[in-house]
Amino acid sequence: KAGVTQTPRYLIKTRGQQVTLSCSPISGHRSVSWYQQTPGQGLQFLFEYFSETQRNKGNFPGRFSGRQFSNSRSEMNVSTLELGDSALYLCASSSFPGVSGELFFGEGSRLTVL
């Protein structure tokens, strides 16, 4: 079956703009989580959605937001972009909420903020 699909794969924005990233989980998976990966900080948890509800949120400012739709697809939005938001944004899906099982990651959306 198809894996986790993230779009767009690459994008360039300027400071102050906003961006929306999309994630389609593996068919049948209802949990979607988002992570930010940077060379300095590594992988950091942003938030998790299960059945359209945010279950858990990491330590990121309110500029980072997300949502999940009834078909389990998820979007994350970053408003008022800063240079430090340049990163690889990874989406992961799983059958159940939480991390007691395997997470399936997408290939990521690489955001560059100029």
Place this chain on the structure above:
Amino acid sequence: SQKIEQNSEALNIQEGKTATLTCNYTNYSPAYLQWYRQDPGRGPVFLLLIRENEKEKRKERLKVTFDTTLKQSLFHITASQPADSATYLCALSPRGDNLFFGTGTRLTVIP
């Protein structure tokens, strides 16, 4: 403060040898510990999960140990191959909610 440290940023070994990667953590009490592999430009790929009440898990050439007293996990790849070259990430979860990742060890297997 809470920290997850992976023994070295880079590790080179000869093909056929056993690679041993270390993950040490402080100020966490993980319920779960996972290992992932990440290739350049790709997302992480799950390898193994071990629970706090488990000492060891194996999968083919992979073995992970978990010592909650030492606050350490060891990840072994036996009979290593050049195709095993990648970055390996340790990740733990205190309550099963989300993962906290280490910074990774870049493994290079030399033919």
